[in-house]
Amino acid sequence: MDLATKYSPEAVESRWYQYWMEHKLFHSSPDARPAYTIVIPPPNVTGVLHMGHMLNNSIQDILVRRARMRGFNACWVPGTDHASIATEAKVVGRLAAQGIQKTDLTREAFLEHAWDWTREHGGIILEQLKRLGASCDWERTAFTMDEERSQSVIDVFVDLYRKGLIYRGVRVVNWDPKAQTALSDEEVIYQEQQGKLYYLRYFVEGEDRYVVVATTRPETIMGDTAVCINPNDERYRDLKGKRLIVPLVGRSVPIIEDEYVDIEFGTGCLKVTPAHDINDYVLGQKHQLETIDIFNNDGSLNQHGGAYAGMDRFDVRKQIELDLQAAGLMEKVEAYTNKVGHSERTFVPIEPKLSMQWFLKMETLAKPALDAVMQDEVKLHPAKFKNTYRYWMENIKDWCISRQLWWGHRIPAYYLPSGGFVVAASDEEALRLAQEQDPSLTAADLVRESDCLDTWFSSWLWPITVFAPALSEGNKELDYYYPTSDLVTGPDILFFWVARMIMAGYEFQGKKPFENVYLTGIVRDNQGRKMSKTLGNSPDPLDLIDKYGADGVRMGLIMSAPAGNDILFDESLCEQGRNFCNKLWNAFRLVKGWTADAVVAPQPEASRLASYWMRQVLNEAATELEDLFAKYRISEALTLVYKLIRDDFSSYYLELIKPAYGTPIDQQTCQEALDFFDEVLRILHPFMPFITEELWQSLSPRAEGESIMYAQQRAAEAVDTAFLSRFAAVQEVITAVRSLRTSKNLSPREELTLEVSPSYSTELDEVLTKMAGLATIDRSGQRSEGAVSFMVGTDEFAVPMAAYINVEEELAKLRADLEYQQKFLAGVTKKLSNESFVAKAPEAVIALERKKQADCESRIATIEQSIRQLEGK
Numbered sequence: 001m002d003l004a005t006k007y008s009p010e011a012v013e014s015r016w017y018q019y020w021m022e023h024k025l026f027h028s029s030p031d032a033r034p035a036y037t038i039v040i041p042p043p044n045v046t047g048v049l050h051m052g053h054m055l056n057n058s059i060q061d062i063l064v065r066r067a068r069m070r071g072f073n074a075c076w077v078p079g080t081d082h083a084s085i086a087t088e089a090k091v092v093g094r095l096a097a098q099g100i101q102k103t104d105l106t107r108e109a110f111l112e113h114a115w116d117w118t119r120e121h122g123g124i125i126l127e128q129l130k131r132l133g134a135s136c137d138w139e140r141t142a143f144t145m146d147e148e149r150s151q152s153v154i155d156v157f158v159d160l161y162r163k164g165l166i167y168r169g170v171r172v173v174n175w176d177p178k179a180q181t182a183l184s185d186e187e188v189i190y191q192e193q194q195g196k197l198y199y200l201r202y203f204v205e206g207e208d209r210y211v212v213v214a215t216t217r218p219e220t221i222m223g224d225t226a227v228c229i230n231p232n233d234e235r236y237r238d239l240k241g242k243r244l245i246v247p248l249v250g251r252s253v254p255i256i257e258d259e260y261v262d263i264e265f266g267t268g269c270l271k272v273t274p275a276h277d278i279n280d281y282v283l284g285q286k287h288q289l290e291t292i293d294i295f296n297n298d299g300s301l302n303q304h305g306g307a308y309a310g311m312d313r314f315d316v317r318k319q320i321e322l323d324l325q326a327a328g329l330m331e332k333v334e335a336y337t338n339k340v341g342h343s344e345r346t347f348v349p350i351e352p353k354l355s356m357q358w359f360l361k362m363e364t365l366a367k368p369a370l371d372a373v374m375q376d377e378v379k380l381h382p383a384k385f386k387n388t389y390r391y392w393m394e395n396i397k398d399w400c401i402s403r404q405l406w407w408g409h410r411i412p413a414y415y416l417p418s419g420g421f422v423v424a425a426s427d428e429e430a431l432r433l434a435q436e437q438d439p440s441l442t443a444a445d446l447v448r449e450s451d452c453l454d455t456w457f458s459s460w461l462w463p464i465t466v467f468a469p470a471l472s473e474g475n476k477e478l479d480y481y482y483p484t485s486d487l488v489t490g491p492d493i494l495f496f497w498v499a500r501m502i503m504a505g506y507e508f509q510g511k512k513p514f515e516n517v518y519l520t521g522i523v524r525d526n527q528g529r530k531m532s533k534t535l536g537n538s539p540d541p542l543d544l545i546d547k548y549g550a551d552g553v554r555m556g557l558i559m560s561a562p563a564g565n566d567i568l569f570d571e572s573l574c575e576q577g578r579n580f581c582n583k584l585w586n587a588f589r590l591v592k593g594w595t596a597d598a599v600v601a602p603q604p605e606a607s608r609l610a611s612y613w614m615r616q617v618l619n620e621a622a623t624e625l626e627d628l629f630a631k632y633r634i635s636e637a638l639t640l641v642y643k644l645i646r647d648d649f650s651s652y653y654l655e656l657i658k659p660a661y662g663t664p665i666d667q668q669t670c671q672e673a674l675d676f677f678d679e680v681l682r683i684l685h686p687f688m689p690f691i692t693e694e695l696w697q698s699l700s701p702r703a704e705g706e707s708i709m710y711a712q713q714r715a716a717e718a719v720d721t722a723f724l725s726r727f728a729a730v731q732e733v734i735t736a737v738r739s740l741r742t743s744k745n746l747s748p749r750e751e752l753t754l755e756v757s758p759s760y761s762t763e764l765d766e767v768l769t770k771m772a773g774l775a776t777i778d779r780s781g782q783r784s785e786g787a788v789s790f791m792v793g794t795d796e797f798a799v800p801m802a803a804y805i806n807v808e809e810e811l812a813k814l815r816a817d818l819e820y821q822q823k824f825l826a827g828v829t830k831k832l833s834n835e836s837f838v839a840k841a842p843e844a845v846i847a848l849e850r851k852k853q854a855d856c857e858s859r860i861a862t863i864e865q866s867i868r869q870l871e872g873k
Contacts, residue, residue: 009691045122050541082455200221377515754797
C-alpha cells in the first residue's frame with residue numbers, strides 16, 4: 001500500500017469503517033472464548049451527538065477494542081431509548097406546526113405519527129457514532145419499544161404486581177404542567193431562583209386580630225385547609241383550638257399543632273395545602289384534613305380557584321399580590337432566594353399535585369442492590385461515588401412509575417365496570433381474570449389503563465433484555481453475555497439508571513448486571529462552564545471530526561478526562577491529537593523507507609542497545625497499562641501511550657537506530673523496527689483506531705478481512721529495571737550535552753568531547769556518542785582548560801568548551817551557582833548540627849538530610865573545579 005506524504009483522516013476513516021462493517025468485524029456470537037460485554041447507555045431517539053456522547057462512547061470503544069485484542073469475545077450492544085416525554089413533545093410540536101392538536105387524534109392515530117417520527121429520527125445518533133469509530137455490534141441494535149423489549153416490560157410489571165410490589169394510589173407527585181404528566185423525584189432538577197416571600201394576614205375567626213403567615217406561593221391559598229403552629233411556640237398559645245380566615249378566599253380553617261413546624265423559620269405559622277405540597281400532604285393525612293386540588297393539568301387554576309379560575313398559576317401569583325395589597329391582607333413582601341424544582345425534560349417549574357398514580361415499592365428491591373455496591377460486588381470507579389449511592393439507597397422512596405402519556409409502554413391494567421381492575425400481560429388473560437370475578441363480562445366491558453410507564457421502567461431492564469426476555473431462564477445468550485463486564489455512564493444517572501439496573505438484575509436474574517461502573521465527568525469549556533447550546537460554547541462533534549479527524553478528537557477528549565471529574569475541554573487538545581497522527585505517519589514513512597535498501601550486515605552496537613532498551617520500555621509500559629486499566633484510569637493510560645510513542649519510540653529509538661545519511665540500514669535492525677512499530681500500533685489501536693488500522697495494514701501484506709482489532713496485544717514480561725535505570729542516567733547526560741550545545745549555538749554536527757571519570761561504565765558509550773554528537777569519550781581523568789562540568793547523580797562530566805564560550809560570562813554563572821549551593825549547604829548543616837532535631841526526627845528524615853548534604857558538597861566541589869579550570873589555575 002502506497003502511503004501519502006501527509007496523513008488525511010477523511011481519506012482513511014470512512015474507508016476503514018466500511019471495511020470493518022463489510023467483514024462484520026464488530027459482530028459477536030457465543031463461543032469458547034471468555035465474553036467481554038458492554039451495553040450502550042441508550043441515547044434518546046430524539047437526540048443527536050453531543051460532547052457528552054463523544055466522551056462516553058470513546059471510552060466504551062477503547063474498552064471493547066482492548067478486550068478484543070486481549071482475546072475476549074467482545075460484544076458492545078447498541079440501541080436507543082424511546083424517551084417518552086421528550087419524544088411525545090417533539091411529535092406534539094410537529095403536529096401543532098401542521099395545525100393538529102393531540103386531542104384531535106385517537107391514541108392509535110397519534111402513535112402512528114410517533115412511530116413515523118421515530119423511524120425518521122431514531123437512528124441519526126447511531127449513524128453519527130459510526131463517525132467516531134464506535135465498534136458496536138450493529139446487528140444487535142435494540143430499541144426499548146421494540147417487540148422483544150416491550151414484552152419484557154409488560155411481563156415484569158405483571159410479575160411485580162403479583163408479588164405485591166406494585167400498587168395504585170392517590171399521592172402528591174411532581175407534576176409537569178407542560179408535558180402534563182407525573183415525574184419521579186429523580187426527574188426534578190432544583191435551580192436557585194430569585195422570588196418573593198409574601199407575608200399574608202390570616203384573621204382569627206370572630207375576632208379583630210390576625211396572624212401573619214409567610215409563603216412563596218400565594219396562588220395556592222385557595223387550597224389551604226389549615227394553619228399549623230408548633231405546640232411549644234409560646235407566641236401562639238392563646239390561638240389553640242381557634243380557626244383562621246383564609247385571605248381573599250373567606251374560608252375558615254382550623255389551627256392545628258405539630259412539631260414539624262420550625263419555630264425559628266418565618267413567622268412560625270405554616271399554611272397547610274395538602275394537595276400541593278408533599279409535606280403538607282403528610283400533615284393532612286396525620287390530622288385528617290380536607291384536600292382541595294386547585295390546579296388543572298396544564299398549571300392553570302380550576303373551579304376551586306374562584307375568581308382566578310382558568311388563569312395560569314404564575315399570572316395568578318402576580319394578580320393575587322395586587323389583590324391582597326388592595327384588600328389590606330398583605331403585611332409585607334420581601335425578596336427571597338429559594339430552590340425551585342424544574343422538570344428535567346421540559347424545564348418548566350414542576351407543580352406538586354395530588355394525583356392517582358401507579359407506584360413500585362422500592363425498599364425490598366434496594367437492599368441487595370445496596371449491599372452489592374457497598375461490598376464491591378459491583379465496583380464504582382471512582383469509588384468516591386459509593387457514599388452518594390448509599391445515601392440515595394438508604395433514603396429511597398417508592399417509585400412513581402406511571403406517566404400520563406401515549407408514547408411509551410402502556411400499563412397492562414384493565415378496569416372493570418364494578419370499579420376494580422385486573423393486571424394481565426395480554427387482553428386474553430385480562431378477560432379470563434375478569435371473568436373469574438364476573439362470568440358475564442366481555443372484552444368490551446374492559447377499559448385499558450391509558451397511562452404509560454416511566455421510560456426508566458424499560459431501561460432498568462436493558463442489560464438483560466438486549467439478550468433475552470427479562471424473566472427467562474436457561475437462555476444461551478444471556479448465560480454467556482450476562483453479567484456484562486463494564487458500564488460507562490455519567491454520575492447524574494447513578495440512581496436514575498445504574499441503581500435501578502442493579503435492582504432489576506438481582507430481582508429478575510438473581511445476580512448483578514455488570515462488574516464495573518465507570519463514571520465519567522461533565523464536559524465543560526475551558527472556563528469551567530457546562531457545555532450547552534444556550535451558551536453557544538459547545539462545538540458540534542461532527543465539525544470537530546471533520547477538522548481534526550476522529551482519532552484526533554478522541555485523543556483530545558480522553559487526555560482531558562480523568563474518571564469521575566469534570567472535563568475542561570480545550571479544542572487545542574484535538575489539534576494536538578491531529579499533530580500526533582502526523583508525527584506517527586511520518587515516523588512510519590521513515591521506517592518503511594528503510595526497508596527497500598536494507599542490507600545484510602552486522603548490527604551496530606548502538607542499534608543492538610536501542611533494541612534491547614525499547615523492548616524493556618515496552619515491557620514496562622505493558623505492566624503500567626495493565627495497572628491503569630484495572631483502575632479505570634483511562635486518561636492516564638492514553639497519556640502513557642502518547643509519551644511512549646512520541647518520546648521513547650519516535651524521538652529516541654528511531655533516532656538511535658537511524659543510519660547515517662546515504663548509508664543503508666542493516667536488515668536485523670530494520671526488521672526489529674518494523675516489529676516494534678507493529679507493537680506500538682497495537683497498543684495505540686483502542687485509543688486511535690483509524691490511523692492504526694491504516695498503518696498496520698501497510699506494515700506487511702494482510703489477508704482480506706484481517707484487522708488490527710484482532711491482533712493480540714503483547715502480554716507484560718519481566719522488565720530489566722537496572723538497565724532502564726542506567727539508560728535513563730545516560731539520557732540525562734545526553735540532555736545536558738545537548739543543552740550545552742544549544743546554549744552556545746553550536747550546530748548538531750559540531751562533534752564534542754565528553755570527559756568522564758576513568759571508572760565510568762563503557763556499556764552505553766555507543767548510545768552516548770551517537771545521541772550526544774560526540775567525537776570521543778575521554779576517560780583520562782584529566783579536565784581540560786575551559787571545560788564546562790555538570791553532574792548526573794553522583795557522576796561528574798565535563799565538555800571542553802574553551803573555543804566556544806565567553807569565559808567571564810561562564811565564571812559569573814558558576815560563581816552565582818556556587819553561592820546558592822553554599823547557602824543551601826549551610827542550611828542543611830545547621831539542621832544536622834541541631835541536637836534536638838537529630839534526636840527527635842525519624843531516621844529516614846535524617847538520612848535524607850545527610851544525602852542532601854553529601855550531594856550539595858559534591859556539586860560545590862564540581863563547580864569550584866570548573867571555576868579553577870576557567871581561571872587557568
